[in-house]
């Protein structure tokens with residue numbers, strides 16, 4: 001009875017992971033304001049600086065933190081992707097917990113029969 005419910009839950013979580021997996025983007029977002037390369041620009045004379053510019057940083061293959069400027073045109077998509085990655089981890093954890101419970105449940109049944 002409870003194993004059927006667990007199977008349904010696991011299927012739903014797997015579907016959720018697949019949905020999130022299509023959108024997720026790994027990285028941490030930050031916003032920065034900058035001065036530009038033009039000494040005569042307002043940003044060098046007490047005026048407002050340029051930005052905010054969206055920046056994404058993440059650990060690369062060599063374990064080194066790297067980053068990239070996020071063009072405004074894809075800002076919303078990248079924000080959504082980073083949110084999806086965080087949600088993916090929450091759902092993955094939930095699924096992993098259910099899988100652990102299922103493993104123990106199988107053991108319980110096996111020993112219960114004897």
Ligand SMILES: [Zn+2]
Nearest residue numbers: 035036041043
């Ligand atoms: Zn400037």
